Amino acid sequence: MKATEYRSALQPVWCPGCGDFGVLKGLTQAFADLELAPEKLGVISGIGCSSRLPGYLRAFSFNSIHGRALPIATGLKVARPDLTVFVVGGDGDGFSIGVGHVPHAVRRDVDLTYAVMDNGIYALTKGQASATTPIGIKRERGLAGVDEQPLDPVLFVLSLGCGFVARTHSGNLPHMREMFREGIRHPGFAFIHVLAGCATYQTKAYQEEIRGRTELLPDDHDPTDFRRAMDVALDERFKLGVIYRRPPVAARPAWAGGGAPPPVEPREEPTPPDDAD
Amino acid sequence: MAVQPPAPAPAPDAAARDSVTLTLAGSGGDGVALLGDLLLRMAAHQGLYGMMVQSYGPQIRGGESAVVVRVAREEVQYEGDESDLLLCFRVADLQRFRGGLRLHPHGVVVLDAADESPLPDWLGRAERAPYRYAFSAAPAGQAAPDPRNMLALGLIVNALGWAPALAHRALEQRFGHRPALLAADVGAFDRGHATLGVPPLPRLAGHGVPLVVETGNEAVARGAMDAGLRFFAGYPITPSSEIMETLIEELPGRGGHVVQAEDEIASLGMVLGASFGNVPAMTATSGPGLSLMTEMMGLSSMTEIPSVIVDCQRAGPATGMPSRMEQSDLLHAVFGGHGDFPRVVLAALDVVHARETMHRAFHLSEKYLLPVLVLSDAYIAQRRQIRDAIVETREMPRRRTWAPQDAPLTLGLEEVVPPFHAPGTPDGTVLIAGLEHDEQGWPTADGAVHQRMNERRFHKLPRIAAETADWYRTLGADVAAYGLVAWGSTYGVLREWVREHPEYRVFLPEILEPFPLAALERWRAGLRWCAVLEMSYAGQLHRYLSGLTDLRGVHRLARSGGLPITLHEIAQRTREALQ
Numbered sequence A: 001m002k003a004t005e006y007r008s009a010l011q012p013v014w015c016p017g018c019g020d021f022g023v024l025k026g027l028t029q030a031f032a033d034l035e036l037a038p039e040k041l042g043v044i045s046g047i048g049c050s051s052r053l054p055g056y057l058r059a060f061s062f063n064s065i066h067g068r069a070l071p072i073a074t075g076l077k078v079a080r081p082d083l084t085v086f087v088v089g090g091d092g093d094g095f096s097i098g099v100g101h102v103p104h105a106v107r108r109d110v111d112l113t114y115a116v117m118d119n120g121i122y123a124l125t126k127g128q129a130s131a132t133t134p135i136g137i138k139r140e141r142g143l144a145g146v147d148e149q150p151l152d153p154v155l156f157v158l159s160l161g162c163g164f165v166a167r168t169h170s171g172n173l174p175h176m177r178e179m180f181r182e183g184i185r186h187p188g189f190a191f192i193h194v195l196a197g198c199a200t201y202q203t204k205a206y207q208e209e210i211r212g213r214t215e216l217l218p219d220d221h222d223p224t225d226f227r228r229a230m231d232v233a234l235d236e237r238f239k240l241g242v243i244y245r246r247p248p249v250a251a252r253p254a255w256a257g258g259g260a261p262p263p264v265e266p267r268e269e270p271t272p273p274d275d276a277d
Numbered sequence B: 001m002a003v004q005p006p007a008p009a010p011a012p013d014a015a016a017r018d019s020v021t022l023t024l025a026g027s028g029g030d031g032v033a034l035l036g037d038l039l040l041r042m043a044a045h046q047g048l049y050g051m052m053v054q055s056y057g058p059q060i061r062g063g064e065s066a067v068v069v070r071v072a073r074e075e076v077q078y079e080g081d082e083s084d085l086l087l088c089f090r091v092a093d094l095q096r097f098r099g100g101l102r103l104h105p106h107g108v109v110v111l112d113a114a115d116e117s118p119l120p121d122w123l124g125r126a127e128r129a130p131y132r133y134a135f136s137a138a139p140a141g142q143a144a145p146d147p148r149n150m151l152a153l154g155l156i157v158n159a160l161g162w163a164p165a166l167a168h169r170a171l172e173q174r175f176g177h178r179p180a181l182l183a184a185d186v187g188a189f190d191r192g193h194a195t196l197g198v199p200p201l202p203r204l205a206g207h208g209v210p211l212v213v214e215t216g217n218e219a220v221a222r223g224a225m226d227a228g229l230r231f232f233a234g235y236p237i238t239p240s241s242e243i244m245e246t247l248i249e250e251l252p253g254r255g256g257h258v259v260q261a262e263d264e265i266a267s268l269g270m271v272l273g274a275s276f277g278n279v280p281a282m283t284a285t286s287g288p289g290l291s292l293m294t295e296m297m298g299l300s301s302m303t304e305i306p307s308v309i310v311d312c313q314r315a316g317p318a319t320g321m322p323s324r325m326e327q328s329d330l331l332h333a334v335f336g337g338h339g340d341f342p343r344v345v346l347a348a349l350d351v352v353h354a355r356e357t358m359h360r361a362f363h364l365s366e367k368y369l370l371p372v373l374v375l376s377d378a379y380i381a382q383r384r385q386i387r388d389a390i391v392e393t394r395e396m397p398r399r400r401t402w403a404p405q406d407a408p409l410t411l412g413l414e415e416v417v418p419p420f421h422a423p424g425t426p427d428g429t430v431l432i433a434g435l436e437h438d439e440q441g442w443p444t445a446d447g448a449v450h451q452r453m454n455e456r457r458f459h460k461l462p463r464i465a466a467e468t469a470d471w472y473r474t475l476g477a478d479v480a481a482y483g484l485v486a487w488g489s490t491y492g493v494l495r496e497w498v499r500e501h502p503e504y505r506v507f508l509p510e511i512l513e514p515f516p517l518a519a520l521e522r523w524r525a526g527l528r529w530c531a532v533l534e535m536s537y538a539g540q541l542h543r544y545l546s547g548l549t550d551l552r553g554v555h556r557l558a559r560s561g562g563l564p565i566t567l568h569e570i571a572q573r574t575r576e577a578l579q
Helices: A020-033 A050-056 A069-079 A091-097 A099-108 A135-141 A153-159 A173-185 A204-213 A226-234 B032-045 B091-097 B148-160 B164-175 B179-193 B216-226 B241-250 B264-276 B287-303 B330-335 B351-368 B447-458 B460-467 B488-500 B517-524 B540-546 B567-578
Strands: A041-045 A060-063 A084-090 A112-118 A164-169 A190-195 A214-216 A238-245 B019-027 B049-056 B064-072 B083-088 B103-112 B131-133 B212-215 B231-234 B257-260 B281-285 B307-313 B344-347 B371-377 B384-387 B430-433 B472-475 B482-485 B504-509 B511-513 B529-534 B555-558
Touching (some): A041 A069, A050 B430, A069 A112, A069 B231, A099 A153, A173 A238, A226 A238, B032 B148, B032 B384, B231 B241, B281 B287, B287 B307, B287 B330, B351 B384, B488 B567, B540 B555
Parallel strands (some): A041 A060, A041 A084, A084 A112, A214 A238, B083 B103, B231 B281
Antiparallel strands (some): B019 B064, B344 B511
16 A cells, blocks of 8 residues: 555544644654555644644544543553554654653553654644743743743653653654654564644744754664663764664563564665656 | 339340351551451351451551451341450550440440450440450470460350351361461351350351352452453552452453552553454542543543443542542532533442442443442442352443444434444544544534534433333332432342331432433332432532422431441431431
């Protein structure tokens, strides 16, 4: 199946220039790469701009309530281990209202992939500060919580003991596609931090700055080295790639799904022609 | 002229008694719960019915505890007003149970010989002097005193005239895997049983066919499994936790899964996720948990993903009294939540009825694709009940699922339940959204569509009402002139009330939403006097019914929970209301 065939008839409501368009495209490409049947795909979200994404997919999609995508996805995967379950949401959904579910999803290690599209702002409700908004932005815009430290999603999830942690950027389509593929293949809970720009409530300069701070992980990065992964998370630069991948364990509990160990070699695939649009 | 004292009551006539109530009070570590459980199991083994309730201090573990065991010739769902026997290791422990314990005039009090404190007046006066036993003395040749609960077991089995072999068997079953402990317990039991001069209790003989002991929470868990439950998620909370504990033990054997969630929001979220996967799913909680689930209940109704939610009500609000019963979640169950949405609310009357209720809950939720709440309470949930052997009726509720050859969806007031799109069905992909959506599932902000969709979703309720019109129970004669409307666990005491008071009839709904209103109106025709009896300070059932029908002239017999409503109390309250 071609990537475009994973799209539903619904047209996105996102603003022109929104980073979420790239995520949608990267995700459909990853589904196509893995040859996943739409009827075996469960895509769950909460509430927010990014949480509209499941509606644009041909899948069993569930646009639920704010912050609760992870429990719903957990129930679906445990009850239906035959499905591939992908969870999407934003920084408000995953790191504010729903943050309490993240440690438990990590702890249970049910075979889910969770992509958080982090634009550092509440965009759907028109520009309030989120738990990941930098202090400088809050001060500059007069947003609430200037004295409150932002939360670092990658550092947070790594510290919880997550078995798969990756970071990517919504402007880097081939990289996103690869990260989604790797996350889906990982047996167990996989977390992907997607730096996603907001065209309406973040300035062009801010988006440029974020993008400018990204850089691919060096080729010699060993993702099985947890201490090294923590160093990467603490780096001033936003390192893109698989930051941490727990070495395969012999046996996972059957109820948590994802029994197979991860493939050793990531697949390198040519970009299908339908990506030209 | 001196008032003549009343003539002493005759000795208890054994043949006239249908039940015996034993109250066993102690502190943490005295083992009164084990003592009660052993007595209950011995009763069940000889074909006697009965029940046991446990009463705790304010904290859930530790502190004073008491159990009440009632054994009876027929099934009972009420612990009885007065104790035929009160066993109490320390008189001071009784203070906690003020208002919850009364002694039968012929009752026997067994105390520790070392404790000479006077019995409190509120207990009532027994004609027989307390029987004192040296529980704390070590027997000759033994360094430590015997376990006092085992000595007490011996005394009580002697007083009841039961065969000691019954106790030996019960102890063997319980402690057979720990021979040293078993030997010590049997030794203590035998010493207690051999004691002379123990005042006799009324004799009861069972029919000889062993019966089943089950708690309300076990009945809910097992009833749900029989009804098709295959996924459970829950968070520990008194008094519902044993539902999850039972399912952890028993559901995997039926091919199902249990997840202990991080909170009650996640519990219902996981249930909706599993149910979205076309797997019958349920959660169980108490009032505080139901509060957290309320947003998710609306999601279940809006997305038409079925869910079953059991609420074992306790006394609230906030932490309230976690181990005590109350009937104060009714309005939350029926009306709680933002926005308008249809849901079903069922009520369990007792432990036996709880199983049937779970079958009904899964049937309705899966057929009509909406949330079904089942209201139990602490009195049903944690009561150990002797009941007839269970005839399991295993069934798997079938949702009407969408198939590729189905005609395009036409929903309206004729066709109120859409076919369910089950994951895995080729070409069946679908968007499920908490956003308002049209018949195809596409999100909308169109007020006309919202009205049309609400109309269609709410039209499930009259369908359900037609199907459940006889989901109620009545007690007493149709011609009785006095009526009581009640619900839930007060069923137990009301069964006995109408037996003693043939001038009363009782109406108990088994479904609260949609309410079997036509049945209520038929039932109350011709009544001279009527009252709503309930355990809610605000009188929630009375308020609820006032919105459904004309309740002018119907009295409110409402009070807070905490203690079960007794026969004595109903007599007093109806007398006051009738004046």
